[in-house]
Amino acid sequence: LPELVGPELRPPYLLFLGDATNPLDAKTALGLVHWRPEDCVGQLRFANARVDTGLPDMDIGQARRSGARSLVIGVAPTGGALNPDWETTLANALDAGLDVVSGMHAPLASLPKLGNAAYRSGSRLVDVRRPPDELPVASGRRRSGRRLLTVGTDCCVGKKYTALALHRALRRAGVNATFRATGQTGIMISGAGIPLDAVPADFLAGAAECLTPDNEPDHWDVIEGQGSLFHPAYAAVTLGLIHGTQPDGLVLCHEPARTVLDDFPNFPVPDLAICMKRYLEAARLTNPDARFVGVSLNTAGLGAAERESLLERTAAETGLPCVDPIAAGVEPITDRLAQPLP
Amino acid sequence: LPELVGPELRPPYLLFLGDATNPLDAKTALGLVHWRPEDCVGQLRFANARVDTGLPDMDIGQARRSGARSLVIGVAPTGGALNPDWETTLANALDAGLDVVSGMHAPLASLPKLGNAAYRSGSRLVDVRRPPDELPVASGRRRSGRRLLTVGTDCCVGKKYTALALHRALRRAGVNATFRATGQTGIMISGAGIPLDAVPADFLAGAAECLTPDNEPDHWDVIEGQGSLFHPAYAAVTLGLIHGTQPDGLVLCHEPARTVLDDFPNFPVPDLAICMKRYLEAARLTNPDARFVGVSLNTAGLGAAERESLLERTAAETGLPCVDPIAAGVEPITDRLAQPLP
Numbered sequence: 001l002p003e004l005v006g007p008e009l010r011p012p013y014l015l016f017l018g019d020a021t022n023p024l025d026a027k028t029a030l031g032l033v034h035w036r037p038e039d040c041v042g043q044l045r046f047a048n049a050r051v052d053t054g055l056p057d058m059d060i061g062q063a064r065r066s067g068a069r070s071l072v073i074g075v076a077p078t079g080g081a082l083n084p085d086w087e088t089t090l091a092n093a094l095d096a097g098l099d100v101v102s103g104m105h106a107p108l109a110s111l112p113k114l115g116n117a118a119y120r121s122g123s124r125l126v127d128v129r130r131p132p133d134e135l136p137v138a139s140g141r142r143r144s145g146r147r148l149l150t151v152g153t154d155c156c157v158g159k160k161y162t163a164l165a166l167h168r169a170l171r172r173a174g175v176n177a178t179f180r181a182t183g184q185t186g187i188m189i190s191g192a193g194i195p196l197d198a199v200p201a202d203f204l205a206g207a208a209e210c211l212t213p214d215n216e217p218d219h220w221d222v223i224e225g226q227g228s229l230f231h232p233a234y235a236a237v238t239l240g241l242i243h244g245t246q247p248d249g250l251v252l253c254h255e256p257a258r259t260v261l262d263d264f265p266n267f268p269v270p271d272l273a274i275c276m277k278r279y280l281e282a283a284r285l286t287n288p289d290a291r292f293v294g295v296s297l298n299t300a301g302l303g304a305a306e307r308e309s310l311l312e313r314t315a316a317e318t319g320l321p322c323v324d325p326i327a328a329g330v331e332p333i334t335d336r337l338a339q340p341l342p
Numbered sequence: 343l344p345e346l347v348g349p350e351l352r353p354p355y356l357l358f359l360g361d362a363t364n365p366l367d368a369k370t371a372l373g374l375v376h377w378r379p380e381d382c383v384g385q386l387r388f389a390n391a392r393v394d395t396g397l398p399d400m401d402i403g404q405a406r407r408s409g410a411r412s413l414v415i416g417v418a419p420t421g422g423a424l425n426p427d428w429e430t431t432l433a434n435a436l437d438a439g440l441d442v443v444s445g446m447h448a449p450l451a452s453l454p455k456l457g458n459a460a461y462r463s464g465s466r467l468v469d470v471r472r473p474p475d476e477l478p479v480a481s482g483r484r485r486s487g488r489r490l491l492t493v494g495t496d497c498c499v500g501k502k503y504t505a506l507a508l509h510r511a512l513r514r515a516g517v518n519a520t521f522r523a524t525g526q527t528g529i530m531i532s533g534a535g536i537p538l539d540a541v542p543a544d545f546l547a548g549a550a551e552c553l554t555p556d557n558e559p560d561h562w563d564v565i566e567g568q569g570s571l572f573h574p575a576y577a578a579v580t581l582g583l584i585h586g587t588q589p590d591g592l593v594l595c596h597e598p599a600r601t602v603l604d605d606f607p608n609f610p611v612p613d614l615a616i617c618m619k620r621y622l623e624a625a626r627l628t629n630p631d632a633r634f635v636g637v638s639l640n641t642a643g644l645g646a647a648e649r650e651s652l653l654e655r656t657a658a659e660t661g662l663p664c665v666d667p668i669a670a671g672v673e674p675i676t677d678r679l680a681q682p683l684p
Contacts, residue, residue: 080544140574199543200540201539201582202421232482233548236579237578285609
């Protein structure tokens with residue numbers, strides 16, 4: 001099996017936002033600021049950008065003087081394309097001695113100025129969304145250890161945040177646990193993982209098996225979910241991830257204010273009960289014991305009373321602990337998982 | 343959208359079988375012999391091979407004298423790896439002036455002797471399982487025209503044969519129809535298509551959309567199925583194919599004698615009714631009108647009376663026309679599809 005060597009990232013980072021106007025497109029930058037604040041020194045935005053990470057705005061020279069060693073592309077447009085409008089700025093960063101780190105599908109060297117600037121300067125082009133070359137076909141073999149996977153009613157509903165929060169809470173409770181990143185932002189935050197959506201489809205479940213190998217009986221892999229089974233473009237990624245990781249526990253992530261899928265207004269957000277039924281059907285192909293262990297809601301925008309009422313109502317409807325990981329933590333879920341195995 | 347330019351194949355073919363012992367591993371050779379007999383001149387087998395296409399055994403010199411212009415690798419081991427034991431034979435074929443055609447995931451040039459031999463001889467290395475470089479993310483937009491997709495209870499249950507037979511029968515009935523290949527053998531048979539299992543997972547449904555574009559209202563795309571939703575390694579390929587092609591009609595393919603999945607003995611073949619329910623759930627995400635229009639059984643090994651009884655029983659159980667495309671044709675399915683639209 002290929003080793004899960006992470007990309008060699010050199011913090012601290014200058015976060016590049018281009019002209020991003022939708023916070024959902026800036027999830028890489030916002031994720032790094034939230035989970036690795038000590039590694040982020042500033043943001044670089046074009047004049048018409050409307051996303052703000054809260055970090056100081058800097059140009060490349062200021063970032064260099066503030067100690068930045070890498071510029072990280074902090075936006076992820078649909079399809080993962082590199083925007084040619086970014087080329088000059090990224091080349092300037094390389095010339096100033098910063099590495100450029102990208103989570104796009106297209107390799108950085110496909111923008112011609114970047115290869116030249118890296119060659120001139122000795123700075124590095126770091127493509128995080130490049131899967132290992134030699135991945136196996138999945139075997140379907142049950143593995144030792146326990147696995148927890150976040151799944152969602154849509155993309156961008158908090159699957160990565162929830163998994164990182166679950167991992168942190170389990171570790172704080174003294175549980176032996178590892179966060180397993182499956183996307184570019186998770187890999188940048190944790191330093192290792194496999195960008196599953198870039199894996200050739202035949203090897204997707206096999207890559208998910210590699211990511212979550214045999215482990216101690218009481219060890220939990222906490223796995224970053226991807227996409228949604230109800231998404232017309234990305235459901236295949238979700239299904240391969242479920243089958244390959246063979247999760248024991250699933251946590252459903254949902255944004256209650258959303259009625260249609262992000263960027264796909266003709267597709268409604270599915271009902272939670274149907275969603276859970278379909279996720280369990282899928283998961284039980286490779287793990288007949290799979291079950292839901294919690295629900296994670298993104299209640300941003302709600303007041304405290306409304307939030308509390310919604311969490312209680314959802315807990316009653318689903319019979320599961322229901323949390324908002326950002327607003328109130330995930331301990332209602334992890335307290336149960338941290339118990340000794342029955 | 344990328345154009346669906348097929349690989350430039352030069353028939354007639356010498357079919358290379360290596361040391362294949364399982365006919366399921368030789369589906370490329372057997373498919374070409376069945377659907378393109380006029381393009382196949384002979385087979386080349388190692389001494390310990392036990393698969394036989396029925397074509398004359400030939401060495402490379404004999405094949406050349408019989409008019410062969412290409413050697414086609416006719417075996418497809420799990421994972422699509424190139425076997426280093428083949429290298430000398432393939433290099434000899436190139437040196438003798440034959441192109442070498444491969445449906446493996448690994449590019450032919452990854453065997454070092456082949457690049458050298460191709461350079462020396464001017465013969466070509468033709469990698470059929472290479473997807474287009476620029477594929478879009480799926481849009482989920484409904485397209486004009488009608489689409490028919492074969493799905494299965496497992497891999498290697500007749501999805502490609504059934505689709506090719508459906509296409510031929512529709513054309514014979516005067517229906518405007520196109521066969522859409524999604525795997526290496528189908529591409530070699532039809533001369534065009536996209537090898538979906540080699541597409542990066544994020545673009546899988548998008549590739550399936552490209553493969554089946556807008557068309558005349560009465561035109562049928564007849565799409566080769568891949569894998570199975572109940573397969574621990576390949577279900578993701580199946581789901582992306584279903585979502586992207588948004589089929590109006592589904593045909594369920596099944597091998598009644600099989601009780602466990604091919605190469606995955608811990609996974610039972612699913613019940614037909616559950617299978618159909620789950621395929622419809624998946625298909626209706628992108629096409630709420632999706633429905634089953636037939637069942638295709640591989641009854642090889644049964645006598646005529648047993649076959650007839652099984653086909654009748656399955657038709658009664660499912661309420662659908664039930665055929666064996668090899669033994670008796672698919673007209674019970676296509677006769678209904680060839681009716682004018684309601």
